[in-house]
Amino acid sequence: MLLNRLKAGGPAIAKQGILVAFILFMIVFSFMSDRFLTPDNIMSVFRQSAIIGVMALGVTIVVIGGNLDLSVGSMLSFATVLVVDLHDKVGPELAIPIMVLATLCLGAINGFLIGILRLNSLIVTLGMLSAIQGLVLIYSGGQNVDIVDQRGTWFAIFGRGSVLGIAAPIIIFGLLAILFHVIMTTTPFGRKVYAVGGNPTASVFSGIPRSRIVFTTYLISALCVAVAAIILGSRVMGSQNNVGQGYELQVLAAVILGGTSLLGGAGSILKTVLGVLMLAFIQNGLILMGQPYYTQWLVTWVVIIVAVWLDVAAKRGRLFSPIA
């Protein structure tokens, strides 16, 4: 009787593994540092998580569609260098659209190679990771770019502005998260992405234009990178050539932590948001506790592996599962 109840209830709790872990983690940390749950700190972490967060939204959609995108890190370097460099040359009102278009072109290349030509997404985006980094270095000649008039430009609102006391990056991240959540859960496009990622062959037999759907997911991912670049450029008011280096792994970590299946067809935008916040709170909390940096690497990846384990356990219906 009790065993049956556990079997029925266990998976239900495990399905919300990330939420449970998140709450437990917040409680433990709040006991260890009295600054952790203050409104100031929570706002600060939300703001810090916005750049990775916006990128993770796009990558979540790509992954639900059954593919990977490892090129977002160097794409972020590209977009940030471009928008910051053009800011002083042609002004922000032109720099932003030019940068968005150029970044969408990179997304279209990804989409064409993976969606239309059906090349393996891991190989293509890994290649694009290096190729785009090379492009950035050619464009900038290795020089850092900076916005000279940091205080006077309206470009500052994206990274430093606020509405009703809420920082602009949080608002942008929040609105995009809601938008993509609605798109993925209520529109035909959203359902088609799930179908393509879940069973590509069946989706084609059902008349879903698989190539076009995959192509579009990469455009969305590139668009998210462009938005993240605006926040980053505005927040830092300058850019290094390799500013986004390694961000692709943090993004992917957040997506995985949110329970989106790397096999495609399953996942949720809102849970990715939870994954993003949890990673940001881990990094913040460990510094608040005065822990050395290497504990961040350790704790972050232990948390991710445990979360993935819980996720798999939920699908199998038990925690320990021998090969069968």
Added chain:
Amino acid sequence: MNKTMRILLASCGTLALATAASADTVRIGITQNNVGIDSYQTTYERAFIAAAEANPDVEVIVLDAGGDVARQISQMQDLIQQQVDAIIIWPTDGQALVPAVRNAHNAGIPVVVTNSNIAEAGMDFIAAFSGPNNIQQGIYSAEMMCDALGGEGQIVQITGMPGYTTAIERQQGFDERLAEMCPDVTQLDIQPGDWNRERAQRTMETFLTRFDTIDGVYSGDDNMGVGALNAAIDAGRAEGMVFIGATNFAVGYDAMARGEYWGSVYQSPVDDAEAALQTALDVLAGEDVPKLNYFDTPKITQENMDEFDRPVF
């Protein structure tokens, strides 16, 4: 018969001429770490080529490892095969390049290490090291911090990428000198900023949440220092906070001119490149060159910044 003789004679003549020419000019090969990854290395390469072109007796072969250890090892082999007169190397990895440097040494080619030094095990195989003294830079930063704070206060430190020699040495110099010169300045915490301005900005935001009083910030380079400054300005707490950096960047120079940034250490990639070439030439000229050749990296503060050009990076 006659024709063959003439050809032989002609080729001998050409050979003699070629030897005569190469007796005057020296061929120096350089394999760099990762040109293009940052402004410092890009400017370094340009300055190096310019310095070599300005000297008619020098012919240089300029290579770049692109940050790849394996590629740099094969570039070392190529340079040994080409029998250059000297090799300058900016190691991608101080430890992994030791065998390649030893091969050059065994082939009779002197090796000058530039910018960041080779591991201790390789010191016997190099002719000389030329570059900045990062421990000394940390010491300078500590001294500026003590002066600015009047010997008393609470500070935080944002270091470079964990594991990088430059980051480790600067921190070492700073920590030791600070404790010795002004024991009343306490370090609240030390966290990495990974040479990344955005990362440093995030680290500083968390410091600001955690500590109610921060009197000073030491950053491993100005790029991170300006990130920390941004965070403090956003939080409305930059007033009266002392920012000290290292490797003066243009953004740091500008912030200094605005009075927001206290001081840094001036390190010119042009000086770095010219010192490397000069060291190699001195070695080839048979001069008695010391093992460690540091070029000058002076303190730069709001007071004396007029004496320095705005950095190009």
